[in-house]
Amino acid sequence: MSAPEQEQLEEWRGRALRVEEEVGRAIIGQQQTLRLINVALFARGHVLLEGDVGVGKTTVLRAFSRAIGGAFERVEGTVDLLPGDLIYHTYVDAEGKPRIEPGPLLRHGDRLVTFFFNEINRARPQVQSLLLRAMAERSVSAFNQEFHFAHMTVFADRNRVEREETFELPSAARDRFMFELRMPTPTDDATRRSLVFDTDFHDVDTLLERVTPAIVPWDKLNEIGAAIQRNVRASPALERYVLDLWEATQQPTKYGVHIEGVDMENLVLAGASPRGMMALTRAARVVAWLAGRTHLVPADIHAIAPSVLGHRVFFTPVYELRRAEIAERLITQILQKVPTPRAP
Helix, strand or coil: CCHHHHHHHHHHHHHHHHHHHHHHHHCCCCHHHHHHHHHHHHHCCCEEEEECCCCCHHHHHHHHHHHHCCEEEEEECCCCCCHHHHHEEEEECCCCCEEEEECCCCCCHHHEEEEEEECHHHCCHHHHHHHHHHHHHCEEEECCEEEECCCCEEEEEECCCCCCCCCCCCHHHHCCCCEEEEECCCCCHHHHHHHHHCHHHHCHHHHHCCCCCCCCCHHHHHHHHHHHHHHCECCHHHHHHHHHHHHHHHCHHHHCCCCCCCCHHHCEEECCCHHHHHHHHHHHHHHHHHCCCCECCHHHHHHHHHHHHCCCCEECHHHHCCHHHHHHHHHHHHHHHCCCCCCC
């Protein structure tokens, strides 16, 4: 690493940690979620959020959007939403003439940085497919031209309570998300008391004013992310460890993984994909960078493995309905059973 790039990365690291700190001024009881969203931003990965109604998912994303700047868009998933609704909308103006205006994906041009699709499983598969393309290519074709949003990060939320008129994301679609994060309802009394009785938390707009805006220039995120990937190294032993973890997602019995009440020989239909393992190492490098290191250690992998791999191991149909329970136990067992190299 050249000295100028090292100094620049250290400066950006300070700013990245400040982003997390500033968002934490508006959001309480979600420290782990804030850290992983921050990791995703600098690893340039998309995030699928899960959580109960009213835990503050939109507020969290608006707070991050304020801290990094750029444009924020939110779309509500509904059964009657069409792919074109993301691209344009039509209306009749005051003179009675039909008008076409850019939709939420296009109206900000390349300034679109944070795109939140709320209740994505309420939207039809055609809408989900358009979003997946936009995530993968950060572009869409419309009006006979190509529109690009190179700095966009997509966050999507799944409604896990109501099942009527929903269209669950297929496994291949979920693989497009770097992280699948569970945003829990706070359980400790101090946080619950603050959320219920501190009136500051009842006014979201006022709450978000606590967050210092534009700490990290949004149009530098790709540049910073690429520099992190170039400069955080993995030792041969760490590389071997990651490859063993990958194999364990495909053949867990080879590493002695056992889950009570599960036929392990008939559990896994397919292990983590190459894209999934690339996401694992990209995110781990950001964890190391935030810790002030230029090399990976096993703890960096452990910090993000459940969020990266849990939704990427595909189960046979008989176990798929128990995914939420089994996936967490499987990844925990893999991390325990696969021999861990010593940190340098």
